[in-house]
Amino acid sequence: MKLPAVLKEYLLHHRAQNGHLAIAFDKDTFETLAVYGAPEHFGFNDLEPGKPVTHIHPALETETFDAPFQLSFLNLKPGLVCDLHYVTDQQQHFILLLDRTDQFDVISRHQQHSHNVQLSNDYFKRLIDELTATQARLYKANEEKAMLIAMLSHEFGTPLSAIKGYAELLEKGKIPADKATSVIRRNADSLVNMIHNALQYGQLHAGNAPVNHESFSLQNLLEDLKSTLQPLADSKGLTFEILPISMPETLSGDRYRLRQILVNLLSNAFKYTACGQVRLVVDGTEKTNVTFRVQDTGSGIPADKIHRLFTPWVRGTQPQASGTGLGLVISKQLAESLGGSLRMTKTSKSGTEFCLDVPVQTNTDKTVHSMRPEKLKNKHVLIVDDDKDILYLCQLLLEDLGLFVVTAHSAGDAAELFSRRRFDLILTDINLADGSGESVLDQVRAHSQKLPVLAMSALPHPKTVERLLQRGFSAVIPKPIDEQTLVDELSKIFPEQR
């Protein structure tokens, strides 16, 4: 059939090398009027006048044909791509299909290649982004570590120089012994507390500090705090009181963390109070939490420090010179790890109050009462440690509790001793010059399955504690040994006899 003039003209501008098809249709009914070109080439073998033109492709099913249009690269069927045009001179209307498969293949290859390149670029960009972020994280972590070390060196410096200074005065006989020892003792305590803080900080940040759940006597904890901190109060001439208000007898939770927070808060209170008093109010009126208020009559916290009380340092500045150091930071984190909170509730020229809230279930069944030291009297204990000073210190501590003490400097000595004598208890350091505490344990177990063996270790990591307990130690006691901790552990091992 002869091609209408409008199409002929149109085709001059849109050449189709591989074939074309034109369909004249009625714009109102969409009925096919005439077919020009090669319908079979496009797979339309049954295209006849009368059939709706919109049936040739779903692209036309929603068409309104209100203006001429063109669709490039319409995937008609596998292996056949065409351009679809709506051509009209207002009287006549045509759908024109032009085979574009060859062009399509070239463009496809080109586009596939450039998209693949783009995708690898995307991939590398994401990789670089990730590396940059990791680098920034590491940089920050490194910076924090440097800050931590700077801060710790600074914090440790003060008590260390006091200890050194007073020890020298003592050596030269320039100061009464009791005066010197109380200062040394106080500073050593504060040093130990700082080390505990630093370790806790490291562990909390590494996310591997398990929370302990145990029953303990709150009364006992408060007595422990009182005796630990009273010397600090005395040294500054401050009054120190603990006021319990409907306090539960026992608590279940992490005694160690709770103690650490309270020691930090109280030490700070003493540090920043020149005269007057420091009070710890313990309020268990609400059954679900216990509130600890630490109140002092110090001169308050300067306004410019309040906003960074709980941040260890401000980036780009020196660690706070005589600041509160890690104490408050770690206390807040510890409080949160216990499901509680720590806030500063007031500060003014006449004093400051910190408020610690901890949800503690009061324990109803298995209550662990701290044993009265009398129960330990006359027990025979062997202490094994290769550090003479520590050995002597332990001996004094245990003798003070009424135990009979025998000491050994090595695993070898220990083996010799307990092959000859009977003991109720063995206390051994974990790192010995001639072996480990574990070899002591093995030697003991060769003689007795039941004999309690306690390990001593300098600030052990929780994972180490877990391993040692699994290994068969009855308990692990952190060094330097705290009397109360030791008594508590012993009271578990030697239950009250009736």
Place this chain on the structure above:
Amino acid sequence: MSAPVLTRKICLLGRLAVGKTSLVRRFVENVFDERYQTTVGVSIHTKTLNINAQTIKLIIWDIAGFEQVAHYQQYLRGSHGVLWVADGTEPASWQKLLAIHQNHQSIHAVPGVCLINKHDLLDQWRIRNEDIAHLQKVFGFVLFSSAKTGENVEQGFTELAKRLLKDQ
């Protein structure tokens, strides 16, 4: 007597390789291919759905990624709805989507649903909550999808179809 079939044109828009073709293939043929074969021009599929006793025939226009500038304008003409597709592992993909939206005021009036695709790649998932909130604000309805597992593919198309029915 049953209601007449409603025929509606929807377009899939989004950056290259976000999974437009894969979503259509999962929806229409229930298949998935790991290999990437880019779409040139447009590939058109249909699927008929029954929603609340209404039959709707979707003419689904799977348009090439928006890299060929102005090439796509011709395909959008007369579209009744848009399925906006981003790739949750590639930030450039939602930036692109927002840019396309901004540059095409003509399609703001039609209903749209946004799919954040490749949700099976959780370890590479990069889109943040604030990005999602923003997409939600711009596109109205956002779903996480995966052409690979089929997650929310049917739901995405159906949700758009429901909006088309309401928009009649």
